[in-house]
Amino acid sequence: MDKILSVDSLNVSFNTRGTIITAVNNLSFGLQKNEVLGIVGESGSGKSQTVLSLMGLLESNGAATGSAVFKNKEILGLPDKELNKIRGNEIAMIFQDPMSSLNPYVTIGQQMSGVLRQHSKDNKKEARDRCVEMLSAVKVPSPDKRIDGYSFELSGGMRQRVMIATALLTSPDLLIADEPTTALDVTVQEKILDLILEVKEKFLMSVILITHDLGVVARTCDNVLVLKNGIKQEYGDTEQIFYSPQAEHTQELLFKSRELDEPLQKTEPNIEPQTSASIKKLSVFFPLPKNNFFSKTEHLKAVNNLSFDVKEGEILGVVGESGSGKSTLARSILKLQKPTGGSISVFGENILRMNNKQTKKFRKNIQVVFQDPFSSLNPRMTVSEILAEPLDSFFPKTTKIDAIQTITGCLDDVGLGAGFLGRYPHELSGGQCQRVAIARALISKPKLLVCDEAVSALDASIRAEIIELLLKLKQHKKLTMIFIAHDLAVVKKICDRVLVMQKGILIEQGKTNTVFQNPANQYTKDLLDSVPVPDPRLEKEKYRKRLSNRN
Amino acid sequence: MNSREKNKSNSLLSDAWRVLKKNKAAATSAWAMVVMGLMVIFGPLVSPFALDQTDWYQISAQPGLASGHIFGTDDLGRDLFVRVMHGGRISLMVGLVATMVSVIIGVSYGAMSGFIGGKTDAIMMRAVDVLYAMPFLFFVILLMVFFGRSIFLIFVAIGAVNWLDIARIVRGQTLNLKGKEFVDAARTGGATTTRIVFKHIVPNLLGLVVVYVALTVPQVILVESFLSFLGLGVQEPMTSWGALVNQGARQMETSPWMLLFPGMFLATTLFCFNFIGDGLRDALDPKDRTRESG
Numbered sequence: 149m150d151k152i153l154s155v156d157s158l159n160v161s162f163n164t165r166g167t168i169i170t171a172v173n174n175l176s177f178g179l180q181k182n183e184v185l186g187i188v189g190e191s192g193s194g195k196s197q198t199v200l201s202l203m204g205l206l207e208s209n210g211a212a213t214g215s216a217v218f219k220n221k222e223i224l225g226l227p228d229k230e231l232n233k234i235r236g237n238e239i240a241m242i243f244q245d246p247m248s249s250l251n252p253y254v255t256i257g258q259q260m261s262g263v264l265r266q267h268s269k270d271n272k273k274e275a276r277d278r279c280v281e282m283l284s285a286v287k288v289p290s291p292d293k294r295i296d297g298y299s300f301e302l303s304g305g306m307r308q309r310v311m312i313a314t315a316l317l318t319s320p321d322l323l324i325a326d327e328p329t330t331a332l333d334v335t336v337q338e339k340i341l342d343l344i345l346e347v348k349e350k351f352l353m354s355v356i357l358i359t360h361d362l363g364v365v366a367r368t369c370d371n372v373l374v375l376k377n378g379i380k381q382e383y384g385d386t387e388q389i390f391y392s393p394q395a396e397h398t399q400e401l402l403f404k405s406r407e408l409d410e411p412l413q414k415t416e417p418n419i420e421p422q423t424s425a426s427i428k429k430l431s432v433f434f435p436l437p438k439n440n441f442f443s444k445t446e447h448l449k450a451v452n453n454l455s456f457d458v459k460e461g462e463i464l465g466v467v468g469e470s471g472s473g474k475s476t477l478a479r480s481i482l483k484l485q486k487p488t489g490g491s492i493s494v495f496g497e498n499i500l501r502m503n504n505k506q507t508k509k510f511r512k513n514i515q516v517v518f519q520d521p522f523s524s525l526n527p528r529m530t531v532s533e534i535l536a537e538p539l540d541s542f543f544p545k546t547t548k549i550d551a552i553q554t555i556t557g558c559l560d561d562v563g564l565g566a567g568f569l570g571r572y573p574h575e576l577s578g579g580q581c582q583r584v585a586i587a588r589a590l591i592s593k594p595k596l597l598v599c600d601e602a603v604s605a606l607d608a609s610i611r612a613e614i615i616e617l618l619l620k621l622k623q624h625k626k627l628t629m630i631f632i633a634h635d636l637a638v639v640k641k642i643c644d645r646v647l648v649m650q651k652g653i654l655i656e657q658g659k660t661n662t663v664f665q666n667p668a669n670q671y672t673k674d675l676l677d678s679v680p681v682p683d684p685r686l687e688k689e690k691y692r693k694r695l696s697n698r699n
Numbered sequence: 700m701n702s703r704e705k706n707k708s709n710s711l712l713s714d715a716w717r718v719l720k721k722n723k724a725a726a727t728s729a730w731a732m733v734v735m736g737l738m739v740i741f742g743p744l745v746s747p748f749a750l751d752q753t754d755w756y757q758i759s760a761q762p763g764l765a766s767g768h769i770f771g772t773d774d775l776g777r778d779l780f781v782r783v784m785h786g787g788r789i790s791l792m793v794g795l796v797a798t799m800v801s802v803i804i805g806v807s808y809g810a811m812s813g814f815i816g817g818k819t820d821a822i823m824m825r826a827v828d829v830l831y832a833m834p835f836l837f838f839v840i841l842l843m844v845f846f847g848r849s850i851f852l853i854f855v856a857i858g859a860v861n862w863l864d865i866a867r868i869v870r871g872q873t874l875n876l877k878g879k880e881f882v883d884a885a886r887t888g889g890a891t892t893t894r895i896v897f898k899h900i901v902p903n904l905l906g907l908v909v910v911y912v913a914l915t916v917p918q919v920i921l922v923e924s925f926l927s928f929l930g931l932g933v934q935e936p937m938t939s940w941g942a943l944v945n946q947g948a949r950q951m952e953t954s955p956w957m958l959l960f961p962g963m964f965l966a967t968t969l970f971c972f973n974f975i976g977d978g979l980r981d982a983l984d985p986k987d988r989t990r991e992s993g
Contacts, residue, residue, distance in 0.1 A: 484883055511889045524880035528902035537898075541889035588884065 152321055152354050153179040153202075158214035158224075160194065160201045160378070171197040171210075172378040179322070184348065184355045186369035186386070188362060188401070191607045194378035195358045199324050203239060204231045219321065236263060240315035242308070244327035250299035250307055256283075257295035260314050282313040285350070286343055304470075305336035312343065319351060326358045333469040333634060338678040341368050342694065360608055362405045363680030366390060367687040374398050387684045404608065405637075405682045421459035424596055424628045425481065430454045430490035432476050432652075450476040452652040453490070458596070463622065463629040465643030465660065467636060467675070473652035474632045478600045481630070482516055483507065494596065512542045515589035519601035521581035525573040531584055532569040535559070535591055542592045554591065561624075562587045562617060579610035583617070590621065597622075598630045603638060615642060636679050640664050648672050715906075715982040725978025728971035735968065739787035748778035750785050751936035762956050771956045773946065782938050783961050789939040790965070793853055793923045794916040800858035802912055805865025806904065810896050812866070813873030824870065827863050835860055839931055848934050853926065857919050865911060872907055876900050906979075913976030917969040924965065940965040 160172035172194040179185050187195045201212035204226065216224045223234060235241075243249050251259060260282070261275040276295065283291030286309040299307055308328060315323055325344065329337035345368055348355050357368060365372055365386065372389050374381040374397060381395040393399045431454070433447035451473040458464050466474050479485035481492055483499050492499050499510060515538075518524040525534055535555045539546055546554070556566050562583040573581055582602065589597060599618065603611045619642060622629055633639050639646055639660070646663050648656040648671070656669045667673045680687060720726050743750070747767065753776040754768070762771040762779075770779035812823040839856045846852055876882065877900070885895050924941020926932040933939045940961045947958030 479883070482883075482887055484886060508889055511887055514887070516884065516887050518880040518884065520880060524884050526881045526885070526899050526903070528905070529898075537885060537890060538888035541891075541894075585884070588888065592888070 150181055151178055152181050152219060154217050155198075155202070156215040156217075158198065158201065158212065158216060160197050160206065160210060160212045162207070162210045164209065170378055172201065172212075172375075175214075175375075175378075175380055177373050177380075177383055179354050179356065181321075181354055182348065182352055183371060184345070184357060184369045186365040186372045187356060187358045187375060188360065188365055188372060189375035190360055190609055192377070193375040195375050196326055197378075198375075199241070199326065199356060199358065203235055203241065203324070204228065205235075232266075236266065236320075237318045238320055239322045239324065240318065240320040241324040241326065242311045242315050242328050244330050249311060252298060252300050255296050255298055256310055259299075260295075260310075260317060263314055264317050278317060279313070282316050283310070285316065285347065286310075286313045288313070303336075304332050305340060308332065308336075308340050309343065312340075312347065316347060316351060320353060322354045322356065323348070324356045324358070327360070328357070329364065330359070330361070334636070334678045334680075335469060335675065337364070337680075341680075342691065344368065345691070361680065362390075362401060362682035363687070366682045366684040367680045367691065374401070390682060390684050402682055404612065421461055423457045424460040425458040425492070425494045425630075427457070427477075427481070428455050428491045428493075430477070430480060430492060431488045432473070432480055432485060433488040449652045451480065451487070454649075454652075454654050455490075456647060456654065456657060458628060458630060459645075460595075460628050461626065462644040463631050463642055465639035465646040466630065466632045466649060467634065467639050467646060468649035468655075469634065469675075471651065472649040474634075474649055475600055476652075477649075478516070478598050478630065478632055482514060482598060483510070508542070512592045513594050514596045514598065515592060515594040516598045516600060517582070517585050517589050517602040519604050521578050521585060521605060522573065524585050525581055527573050529572070530569065531559070531571050531573075531576075534573075534584060535588055538588060538592045558587045558591045559584075561590065561621065577610075578606055579613065582606060582610075582614055586614075586617065586621070590625065593625070594627070596628045596630070598632070600632045601634065602631075604633060604635060611638070618642070636664075636676065648675070715979070718982040719978050722978040722981065724974045725982075728974040728978075731967065732971050732975070735787065735964070735971075736791065739784045739791060742784035743781050743788075746778065746781045746784070748781050750781055750938075751777065753777060761954075762960075770960045771954065773957055774950055774954065779957065779960055782943060783940070783964055786938045786940045786943045786961060787964060789850065789933055789937065790920050790923060790941065791968070793850070793857065793939070794920040794968075797854050797857040797861065797919045797923075798912055798915045800854060801861035801865055801915070802908060804858070805862035806869050806901060806908060808862065809866035809869030810873050810900050810904065813870035814877055814892065814896050814900055816874075816877070820870075824867075827866055830860075831863055836929075839926060843931060848931075850933055850937070853923060853932060856926075857922055861915060861919065865908070865915075868907065868911065869904055872904055873900055876903055910976055910980045913972055913979055917972040920965070920968065940968075 155178070156176050158172055158175045159170065161168050161170045163169075175194075175198060177185070187198065189195045197206070197210070200206055201210070202216050202218075202223065204223075206212060212224055214224065215222060218234065218239070223231070226234075250256075254262075257276060257279055260279040261272070264275045264278060279295055280291045283294060288294050288306060288309050294302075299310070302310065312328075323344075328344070329340050332340065341364065344355060344357075347353070355368075357364070359365060369386050371384065372386050373383045374389070374395060376397045381397040382389055382393065389398060390402065393402055430451055431449070432451040433449050436446045436448055454477065456464075466477065468474050476485060480487050481494070481499075483502075487500070494510065494514060497506065497510065499507075502510060529537075532552075532555055535558060536551060539551055539554060555569070559566065559568060564580065564583055564587070568576070568580070568584070573584070576584065586602075602618070603614050606614060615638060618629070621627065631639065631643055643660045645658065646656075646660050647654060648663065648669070650671050656663060656667065656672050658668075663672065664676065667676060677690070719729075748754070754772060755776060757768060757772050758774065758776040762769060768778050768780065770783060772778055773782070808823065808827075812820045835856075838860070842852050842856055882895060882899055885899050890898070920940070923932055923939060924944060927939050927941035928945045933942055943961035944958060944965060947954075947956075947961060950957045
């Protein structure tokens with residue numbers, strides 16, 4: 149096998165207002181033809197900067213030194229004109245967010261052939277044919293029709309397929325995939341990863357896969373490079389690294405990801421729990437745009453005839469893919485969305501029949517933490533203003549001094565000091581923002597806390613911290629929690645009971661351990677199966693099984 | 700990260716101000732506007748001539764220091780410097796006041812309409828459509844006929860038409876902001892609709908509105924000039940830059956300074972506001988700011 153890429157003592161540093169920050173430190177690795185290399189690390193470990201420096205795509209204040217030889221040619225420090233012949237042609241790249249990497253204003257065909265005509269002299273017809281060919285190679289259904297469609301007509305998974313097809317157009321020798329499945333559902337992730345492996349074999353490419361998910365690595369990679377703070381921790385064969393990790397950081401990462409997979413011995417809630425919320429035959433429909441004025445209005449059934457109870461003191465997990473109606477359900481319980489039918493009663497009161505005064509009392513008792521820590525805080529308010537708002541409306545008689553005390557106390561509860569009071573959200577990290585959002589939710593001393601994907605947008609290590617915080621607060625404040633997530637591992641770790649939803653319908657509900665170990669429903673089984681586990685042999689076994697099933 | 704820690708707790712606006720200061724064109728324009736503002740306020744006080752005082756010996760006099768008429772005089776022997784400064788007072792006042800009026804009405808109306816949504820939104824926006832359909836000149840002439848000519852009417856006329864644009868833009872942006880999670884969070888935090896609109900939505904529209912103001916002020920000044928040009932604007936002996944340019948244009952061949960000086964002031968103001976608007980747009984764009992701070 150011949151070497152396609154060899155990187156030798158690569159250094160990447162950034163000059164930020166006179167301060168030099170080293171992102172990648174003395175990194176060396178190689179890549180064989182047809183090999184899949186995984187680069188793993190938490191965010192800030194320099195994994196993206198490594199590949200960006202190879203492509204010559206560093207920000208203007210970045211500098212790379214060392215050597216990177218691609219097909220016997222030094223590519224580091226090559227002028228843009230030379231690099232453009234390689235970028236997109238011999239090295240192609242796909243990114244995390246398929247939503248923003250496609251231009252919504254041009255058709256998929258135009259977008260794809262644009263790349264093609266940069267690098268070859270095909271005429272329009274040939275370019276189109278080649279695009280259709282590639283779309284069918286990545287299994288986009290009816291590619292000759294899709295090619296004239298727009299990106300917003302496609303689901304996230306389909307968009308990522310289009311991105312892969314675009315990358316393949318020029319038959320590159322190296323495909324760099326930067327977190328290609330992080331934004332996708334697990335079931336879709338499984339298909340995309342399989343697809344990457346398949347096209348790799350078909351077109352004899354090498355692949356560099358950047359990810360923070362060890363399960364993904366175990367599923368796809370031949371070799372692994374583990375990074376921390378820009379420094380190589382470990383580099384070698386996947387199986388060797390997974391079964392006998394040498395570096396401390398690798399062991400830590402593996403421990404963290406396996407911890408989530410182990411069945412937990414949960415202590416059953418000891419008292420016979422009372423019902424704190426009861427949802428009966430809840431339906432939420434959204435009218436779809438009509439085809440013409442006279443046609444009957446069709447409805448999107450976001451939540452369809454759902455009934456369940458929330459017991460006091462438990463953590464109820466709600467899982468499902470995107471579009472399964474989890475968030476609509478949460479919004480209905482919070483009285484932010486008017487249901488089409490059914491009833492919701494919280495603490496014995498029907499929330500759909502409340503006057504303003506009752507609503508206020510209800511809102512005091514039920515609070516929410518949202519997914520995106522940045523968009524859930526008003527960027528124009530300081531932390532203390534954000535926390536003062538619910539205090540003002542629920543306890544209008546609080547004096548200023550008391551208010552400051554309560555706010556500081558609440559910040560202290562979530563592990564932030566009084567120094568944060570005057571800060572604006574853009575001066576906080578994602579984890580700190582989420583802590584502020586939790587503080588805001590808890591300041592009115594609620595009994596029920598709804599977490600709508602509260603940890604999904606966070607890094608693995610920060611996620612673990614926030615989960616710990618939530619569990620601690622739940623213990624201290626005797627909270628009941630509804631925990632909505634698409635991340636099954638997290639749900640398994642912290643929830644007492646789970647609901648599984650698909651397309652607005654309740655598929656299954658039960659004790660967490662029961663549902664996860666003996667799922668009664670096929671959909672639940674598939675969902676559980678598609679979560680990649682950090683065990684290369686098991687993953688390869690699963691991959692082979694899927695391949696033989698398909699043939 | 701480090702730079703962030705260093706100058707912590709600076710608001711978005713002070714951040715924006717820092718970026719704006721680095722933009723040479725915008726910063727210079729801002730200073731130029733300050734100087735011009737001081738000039739039109741104090742200029743007439745310093746000058747020995749009055750607005751409507753005729754210097755019988757200096758009719759259509761060229762600019763010169765000897766005569767004391769540094770900008771010259773017009774065909775009625777009135778000192779042009781004083782008239783340009785007085786005209787500046789009117790023009791800038793119309794620009795700022797009419798813009799303020801239209802911003803206040805437009806932002807409240809647009810934000811309410813967008814936030815409440817549904818039928819209320821539909822009705823409020825159709826009302827805007829109806830007002831849009833009214834021909835502007837006809838509207839102005841109608842006002843003049845009913846109430847007689849006065850500066851106040853110009854504010855009303857321009858304000859009444861301009862807020863429609865702002866309401867439209869603000870409504871669109873509000874629809875966008877409404878879906879943000881912090882609005883839901885505020886609602887679960889017990890905030891009332893009015894509070895959400897004015898505490899959460901409006902401050903986040905600030906960037907957009909500030910830019911819009913900077914671009915509307917020169918536009919309003921131009922509209923006033925246009926009205927004055929048609930003879931619907933301010934009344935003699937009061938004057939505005941638009942009226943002065945109008946008079947100057949008629950005397951262009953014999954006394955070009957009558958066109959030159961008011962024209963220069965008008966053009967400079969328009970340029971300055973455009974540069975300031977441009978600079979503010981860049982400064983208030985968070986993406987630009989992160990790039991700047993690395």
